[in-house]
Amino acid sequence: MTELRVDLTAATPVYEQIRSQLAALVAVGALRPGERLPASRDLARDLGVAVGTVQRAYRELEAAGVVHARRRTGTVVAGDAARPPRSGPDHTADRVDLLADVRALVARARAEGLDDGELLLLVRGAQAELRRRPSPGAVRPVARARPGSPPGR
Incomplete structure (x- = not known):
């Protein structure tokens, strides 16, 4: 398995670092x-942490459907955990392309001297910005006129 790292001094709880x-x-x-x-x-x-910390991370992953705990085989990645939520012939290719874009973004950020925390702040900022902006073609609520008020007000 790929190496996991935890930062015991970080504000993020260790179980959450492992889970994420x-x-x-x-x-x-x-x-x-x-x-x-x-x-x-x-x-x-x-990792040098308490067993209960890892168990909590595993429980959170199981609750999210990412893994399954099995009595004899231990904790395994769920069969449908990596499956894209949408289906269709082009979706898998789209996901592969998106992953390539993400890897390129990470490489560019590292080349420009950004650490992981700074990159995540940029991504979270972009997510927040897009949540505030209505998507193209989105239905926007229209204020209703009060009875008896002139149109356009």
Whole structure:
């Protein structure tokens, strides 16, 4: 499995750091459906954190449908976890293209000296900006005129 890193001094809780890194690895296909995650005790020892911290990350992933906990085989990536939410013949190709764009963005940010935190701030800012902007063709609410008021006011 790809190496996970935790920052014990970060404001983000350690379980969330583990959860988000594992979810990202599933999203990009580095962890495939059916692949077994390390036992929580082993991962906790490797990361230098409490077993309960890793177990909480695994529980959060299971609640989100990213992994399944199995009694004899441990925690494995869900069979449908990496499946795109939409289907269609072109969707898989679109997702591959999008992942290539994201990788190029990360490479460019690193080349320009941005660290991961700065890049994530830029991405979150862009997401927030797009949430505020109506999408093209979106239905915009129209203020209703009060009865008896002149049109256009």
